[in-house]
Amino acid sequence: MQTNLASWACETDQGREADAILRRCVHCGFCTATCPTYQVLGDELDSPRGRIYLIKQVLEGAEPTLATQQHLDRCLTCRNCETTCPSGVQYGHLIDIGRNVVDQKVQRPWRDRMRRALLRKGLNSALFAPAMRAGQMLRGLLPQALQRKVPQRRDPGPLPDTARHARQVLMLAGCVQPAMMPTIDAATIRVLDAVGIGARLSSAGCCGAVNFHLDAQAEALDQMRANIDAWWPAVEQGEIEAIVMNASGCGAMVKEYAHHLRHDARYAERAARIVELVKDVAEIVAPHAQALRERLAPGGRAAFHPPCTLQHWQGLRPLSERLLVELGFELQPFADSHLCCGSAGAYSVLNPGMALELRDRKLAAITPHAPPVIVSSNIGCVSHLQSGTEIPVRHWIEVVDERLRGA
Numbered sequence: 001m002q003t004n005l006a007s008w009a010c011e012t013d014q015g016r017e018a019d020a021i022l023r024r025c026v027h028c029g030f031c032t033a034t035c036p037t038y039q040v041l042g043d044e045l046d047s048p049r050g051r052i053y054l055i056k057q058v059l060e061g062a063e064p065t066l067a068t069q070q071h072l073d074r075c076l077t078c079r080n081c082e083t084t085c086p087s088g089v090q091y092g093h094l095i096d097i098g099r100n101v102v103d104q105k106v107q108r109p110w111r112d113r114m115r116r117a118l119l120r121k122g123l124n125s126a127l128f129a130p131a132m133r134a135g136q137m138l139r140g141l142l143p144q145a146l147q148r149k150v151p152q153r154r155d156p157g158p159l160p161d162t163a164r165h166a167r168q169v170l171m172l173a174g175c176v177q178p179a180m181m182p183t184i185d186a187a188t189i190r191v192l193d194a195v196g197i198g199a200r201l202s203s204a205g206c207c208g209a210v211n212f213h214l215d216a217q218a219e220a221l222d223q224m225r226a227n228i229d230a231w232w233p234a235v236e237q238g239e240i241e242a243i244v245m246n247a248s249g250c251g252a253m254v255k256e257y258a259h260h261l262r263h264d265a266r267y268a269e270r271a272a273r274i275v276e277l278v279k280d281v282a283e284i285v286a287p288h289a290q291a292l293r294e295r296l297a298p299g300g301r302a303a304f305h306p307p308c309t310l311q312h313w314q315g316l317r318p319l320s321e322r323l324l325v326e327l328g329f330e331l332q333p334f335a336d337s338h339l340c341c342g343s344a345g346a347y348s349v350l351n352p353g354m355a356l357e358l359r360d361r362k363l364a365a366i367t368p369h370a371p372p373v374i375v376s377s378n379i380g381c382v383s384h385l386q387s388g389t390e391i392p393v394r395h396w397i398e399v400v401d402e403r404l405r406g407a
Contacts, residue, residue, distance in 0.1 A: 031081035055098035148387035156186035162198030187401035299328030343384035
């Protein structure tokens with residue numbers, strides 16, 4: 001694609017990066033076939049190709065409008081288009097740049113600004129955990145829309161003393177997961193303990209994804225730096241062999257720290273080292289699959305929903321599915337498993353109509369096969385899918401943990 005960027009864009013790092021990405025696009029349209037929003041709306045401007053044109057126009061000097069902003073907002077950032085694109089267009093990075101530029105030029109309506117600010121502040125607040133516990137206690141009294149966002153609380157169970165292991169890893173404990181579904185972290189600690197790995201919880205905060213995708217990229221970069229500072233002593237002293245992620249959304253974001261901080265002279269090198277250490281929990285468990293299976297109660301059928309942040313961002317779907325099969329799961333195939341379920345972080349709050357449409361399409365593909373359980377790798381997907389079905393939806397590590405304890 002030929003470009004002629006405005007001088008103000010050419011003079012910035014973001015502008016130069018966007019120009020290089022835009023020039024790789026050849027207008028082929030393969031991306032439209034795998035874009036969830038285009039599948040639902042059928043609007044070219046709600047496809048990757050259409051959004052690329054909008055971003056190009058803005059960077060070339062056209063004035064964006066609220067409509068421009070809305071088309072960019074409707075993108076789920078699932079990156080399915082990236083795994084489809086034959087030209088290697090890094091659409092995910094381009095949409096980040098486009099949103100940032102448009103947000104600086106177009107002021108959102110005050111209601112939208114307030115809603116996004118409340119989401120950012122609320123999800124990053126120390127008050128989130130007590131508020132979630134109160135919501136879970138009063139869940140039956142909440143409006144249906146809120147009930148969908150408040151999962152039923154389950155007992156996380158006892159935790160082993162893992163300090164005895166020579167192998168140690170670090171686990172992120174700063175997101176909403178410990179408050180919403182503490183069973184996921186507890187199950188992760190017990191399964192890693194079973195394969196001889198000790199997990200210690202980090203005191204760092206959110207990975208930065210919430211702020212980054214809600215118009216606060218500068219605040220997100222500060223969170224990234226704070227996390228690196230919190231993790232660095234254990235990294236520098238060689239106390240850990242990996243930073244383990246059991247939420248693929250967090251893992252996808254942390255694996256991009258090096259990209260986001262590449263121009264930061266103080267943090268670029270450290271960010272690159274952090275990225276080398278970040279592993280999804282499936283990557284840690286996979287080498288021990290055979291030995292672990294011998295300790296598990298018999299498995300059974302399950303439908304595995306691979307989150308977009310696992311399969312399109314990190315490319316870990318094949319490894320995860322192979323691991324589940326090696327652990328004794330009989331995976332039930334279903335149509336369009338590559339498409340987003342509609343969760344996408346805060347997207348399901350800001351775009352509930354699209355989110356519920358995509359959720360129902362996903363469940364319509366899965367439920368006819370009547371799997372006894374749906375498993376996934378990200379808390380957002382688990383919570384979102386569970387809100388639309390009576391079939392239990394769990395993180396796969398929880399089901400493995402139950403089989404371990406059942407044996």
